[in-house]
Amino acid sequence: MARQLSGKKVKLQSSDAKEFDVAIEFAQQSVTIKNMIEDLPDGEDNAIPLPNVTAAILEKIIAYCDYHWHHPMPITDEKKDERRTDDIIPWDRDFCNVPQQTLFELILAANFLDIKPLLDLCCKTVANALKACKDPEDIRKYLNIKNDFTPEEEEAARKENEWCLEK
Secondary structure (H helix, E strand, C coil): CCCCCCCCEEEEECCCCCEEEEEHHHHCCCHHHHHHHHHCCCCCCCCEECCCCCHHHHHHHHHHHHHHHHCCCCCCCCHHHHHCCCCCCHHHHHHCCCCHHHHHHHHHHHHHHCCHHHHHHHHHHHHHHHHCCCCHHHHHHHHCCCCCCCHHHHHHHHHHCHHHHCC
């Protein structure tokens, strides 16, 4: 039997002042928003400000919460699943198929809003991208890190860590 929404809504305001009317069930997937709702006086319908989340990112997060409210993931007690990065469902994989900047903004917003499943998903996506990197230069390129090693320092680091480069 499909879950039914209560019909209650909450207003969320992004950092760029755009307001969203969101089903309370979607919003309460965020521990941060859930706590803010509990702190609101009864009958108050002011928008909850989210100063660290832009409208574009909030829109994506609402879509994520909508999907996962209607399609809940089975809860497992197994801690080993937290380390897996190959267990991303197709909808989530498509959701995270965004430009790198958007993915990092989703990570920051999921952390701020305390939506652990979304944070885990985005981090797994980044981990998978890093696993696909062949060498330190690929990792620097993916993370947009400037190589500030001199050739001598880089060679010393390679020698010191050649054990991890062995295949």
